[in-house]
Amino acid sequence: MDQWVSWCLVALPALPVLSAIVAPLAGSGQQARAARLSVAMTAVTCVVSVALLVAVLRAPQGDVTVAHLGPAALLLDNLAVAMAVLVSAISLVVHVYSVRYMADEPGYVRFFAMLDLMTAVILMMVIAGDLLTLLVAWFLVGVLLFFLLGFDTSRKASGRYALWTFLTYRVGDLPLVGAALLLWHGYGTAQLPELFARIGADPNVQLGGVAVVPTAGMLLALAAFARSAQFLLHTWLPYTMDGPTPVSALMHAGIVNAGGFLFNRFAPVFVHAPDALHLAFIVGLVTALIGSALMLTQNDVKKSLGYSTMGQMGFMIMECGLGAFSLAVYHLIAHGLFKATLFLNAGNVIGDSRREDGVPPDDIYSFVVERRPLREVQRVPWLLAALATVLVPALVLGLSHGMVAADFFHKQGSVVLLFFGWVTGAQLFFSIHKMPSESPLRTLTMVLLSFFIVVVGYTLIAHTFETFLYPDAELRDAIYAAASINVLAFDTLVVLVTVALVGSWLATFYAHSLEFEGKPGTRWNAIYLYLYALFSREFYVSYIYTQLARGTLSATKRVNIWLRWV
Amino acid sequence: MIALLLALILLPLFPLSMLFNAGLQVLPVWLRVPALVAFPTAGAWLLNQAAAPPEQFILPLQLLAAFTALLYAWRLLSVQEVFIWARLQATSAWPLVWLAWLHGLHGKTLVFVALAVTVPAAVLMVLGSSLSHRLGGAYLGLRGRIGPAFPRLTWALVVTMLAALAAPPFPGFFAMLAVLQQIPTGLAAVVLAVWLLWSWAAAILWQHGLFGKEWPRPAGTVDLSYGAGLGLMLAAVAAVLASIGGWSWWMH
Numbered sequence: 001m002d003q004w005v006s007w008c009l010v011a012l013p014a015l016p017v018l019s020a021i022v023a024p025l026a027g028s029g030q031q032a033r034a035a036r037l038s039v040a041m042t043a044v045t046c047v048v049s050v051a052l053l054v055a056v057l058r059a060p061q062g063d064v065t066v067a068h069l070g071p072a073a074l075l076l077d078n079l080a081v082a083m084a085v086l087v088s089a090i091s092l093v094v095h096v097y098s099v100r101y102m103a104d105e106p107g108y109v110r111f112f113a114m115l116d117l118m119t120a121v122i123l124m125m126v127i128a129g130d131l132l133t134l135l136v137a138w139f140l141v142g143v144l145l146f147f148l149l150g151f152d153t154s155r156k157a158s159g160r161y162a163l164w165t166f167l168t169y170r171v172g173d174l175p176l177v178g179a180a181l182l183l184w185h186g187y188g189t190a191q192l193p194e195l196f197a198r199i200g201a202d203p204n205v206q207l208g209g210v211a212v213v214p215t216a217g218m219l220l221a222l223a224a225f226a227r228s229a230q231f232l233l234h235t236w237l238p239y240t241m242d243g244p245t246p247v248s249a250l251m252h253a254g255i256v257n258a259g260g261f262l263f264n265r266f267a268p269v270f271v272h273a274p275d276a277l278h279l280a281f282i283v284g285l286v287t288a289l290i291g292s293a294l295m296l297t298q299n300d301v302k303k304s305l306g307y308s309t310m311g312q313m314g315f316m317i318m319e320c321g322l323g324a325f326s327l328a329v330y331h332l333i334a335h336g337l338f339k340a341t342l343f344l345n346a347g348n349v350i351g352d353s354r355r356e357d358g359v360p361p362d363d364i365y366s367f368v369v370e371r372r373p374l375r376e377v378q379r380v381p382w383l384l385a386a387l388a389t390v391l392v393p394a395l396v397l398g399l400s401h402g403m404v405a406a407d408f409f410h411k412q413g414s415v416v417l418l419f420f421g422w423v424t425g426a427q428l429f430f431s432i433h434k435m436p437s438e439s440p441l442r443t444l445t446m447v448l449l450s451f452f453i454v455v456v457g458y459t460l461i462a463h464t465f466e467t468f469l470y471p472d473a474e475l476r477d478a479i480y481a482a483a484s485i486n487v488l489a490f491d492t493l494v495v496l497v498t499v500a501l502v503g504s505w506l507a508t509f510y511a512h513s514l515e516f517e518g519k520p521g522t523r524w525n526a527i528y529l530y531l532y533a534l535f536s537r538e539f540y541v542s543y544i545y546t547q548l549a550r551g552t553l554s555a556t557k558r559v560n561i562w563l564r565w566v
Numbered sequence: 567m568i569a570l571l572l573a574l575i576l577l578p579l580f581p582l583s584m585l586f587n588a589g590l591q592v593l594p595v596w597l598r599v600p601a602l603v604a605f606p607t608a609g610a611w612l613l614n615q616a617a618a619p620p621e622q623f624i625l626p627l628q629l630l631a632a633f634t635a636l637l638y639a640w641r642l643l644s645v646q647e648v649f650i651w652a653r654l655q656a657t658s659a660w661p662l663v664w665l666a667w668l669h670g671l672h673g674k675t676l677v678f679v680a681l682a683v684t685v686p687a688a689v690l691m692v693l694g695s696s697l698s699h700r701l702g703g704a705y706l707g708l709r710g711r712i713g714p715a716f717p718r719l720t721w722a723l724v725v726t727m728l729a730a731l732a733a734p735p736f737p738g739f740f741a742m743l744a745v746l747q748q749i750p751t752g753l754a755a756v757v758l759a760v761w762l763l764w765s766w767a768a769a770i771l772w773q774h775g776l777f778g779k780e781w782p783r784p785a786g787t788v789d790l791s792y793g794a795g796l797g798l799m800l801a802a803v804a805a806v807l808a809s810i811g812g813w814s815w816w817m818h
Binding site: 070071132135136139140143146150153154155156158159160162163166167170171174177178181184185208210552553554556557559560563564565566 | 584585587588591640641642643644645650711713728733734735739743746747750751754758761762765766769770772773776777778779780810
């Protein structure tokens, strides 16, 4: 590619760093000027990332540019540019939003400087071309997040939650250090393109009796789990709402998605590490289920949003475990955009709620959340609803995917994803049967059309995006093949998941008539209350960690006193 | 053998480390800083001169070094006094020099590792003395945050602790990678655990010193002078640049 592309690549992380240095100096005594400068620099960064996207689109397929910024190698490929555009765009929105939102906060200029630095290190992370640059950026994201989340130093709580986040991130950094050292030792290079080429040539390198690639794959997966709040490493996420809203938006929209990015960046490693992918599927599935369940059971709106992100991250990691790597990136972009919108709009929602008390009457809300039966109204005929529920999603999903890629159904991962799509679609159509409407047939037709447009549009975009991210068809197929399991295990899994999903789905719908609570005083009621406590206390995971940490701290105090602090 | 024994005193492992720490504690503050830098540097230099220990001592030495590093890093979690924090952190870092040496790291790199993990602790001692001068003690978390009263001193403290916990792009980060590259997997797990404990301990100390109600009140207190702040900032920039230079050299 042209020389200007290399310059733009270097400018991408350099501009925000420059802004972090210049804006506080230029804005000394004039806070607004510093903020304006920071916004302008981020806008330029965003333009640079778009220019790089254009360069990548114009270049021959699979062309990769490597530039150097000091000792750091910077890599421009399709994944890097997609992530860079997303990060710089979200950062720009967050910067613009912060200009007024943070105006009354002490440390206004410091906030913009840290936001700039965070943008720089995330951009550095997504365009890192060697293991060391990736490690440096990965580590620094955790450090900067600590100070951004703990921006309001007057509150002890923000320090406490920033500490949890920092510690979890550090736990996740260590497997990445291990993976990097293993790959570096095993293949004798830290440059990513060269490393991937050597892995492709000989994936079976051993180091002291340890198979390098599968072990590195497992360590990389662990690093991704910690960064993307997977179950047992998730407790920091729902509690980070004490940070400023723009930071929450940036974190939920960008930083937490780094796990999905890591899977994609090391796709050539995961091709030879199927066990890591299977583990990712299980961990992702468990996280998606637990995150979604906790999202529905929390009575704190902010925590509920945090658990919603956890559920989404679980789904994203599960997609990686199924071999649908590009879909995970598509998912993280879509999730990033809608979650950022939700967070940045939170102030408006609070304002609206203050002006107009109470939740607006809504049939779905009253039915799903409040569990109140719907009023008696006309419904779609039962048989038509059943047919639409079972057949329409299957037909629309199957045909649209079949038309886009004929070999789609040969991949197990695709089948599982289709299955999830079918369950979601079926749930949608089943809901219509229960929904009150003046003209049920017209509603059904409208929903059918919307579903058709969404699925076909989504399928086309997802397929185009997959071809963009992974132009090499062989690598695409190899990832899906690595994620496959034997047929019997696959069929058993599908049956089990079907039973679990359909069972819980029916239970949710008939919760009211089934009277899950039971009569007070009965054993069933006691079990129900225990389960309720378990969910509302978030499975006591945070509690256990807190107790363990307190125990450790008090033990160190005793030992220190015993050893007289020397 | 004599060089090895002297190195054991200058780069102390448990239980000699207790004697070393007790000695540091009784020294006047102005002597602690040069002692903290000079002793381990001399220890690393002596290790470079020493012959490899007899075969039967290698495993016990490794185990002792791993135990010392873990013990001191773990003990760091409950420390709120900056002087104690600095010397315990340095004591937990020195065994890593031993581990690297036992697995073949020699020459300038070994001295660089010793300096990279020790100098931040020495700077912390200077800042501890500065805190002690202003607050009557270098103890954090007794009342509340010190940021509003001493912004420059707080920044210096935060940056130095980042260097002490071996965060990039400070030299300690590359020193840790150099150690990790040298040692086998089992010991690497110990070093990673020590690294994690440093981060945890630093974050706890930040929590005590940076968050909470404002204390002391800004009136009547004096922050670091602009000159001292600028000097510390330039020193940090120099360390980062040297570190990046080292990184560049190491990569190629």
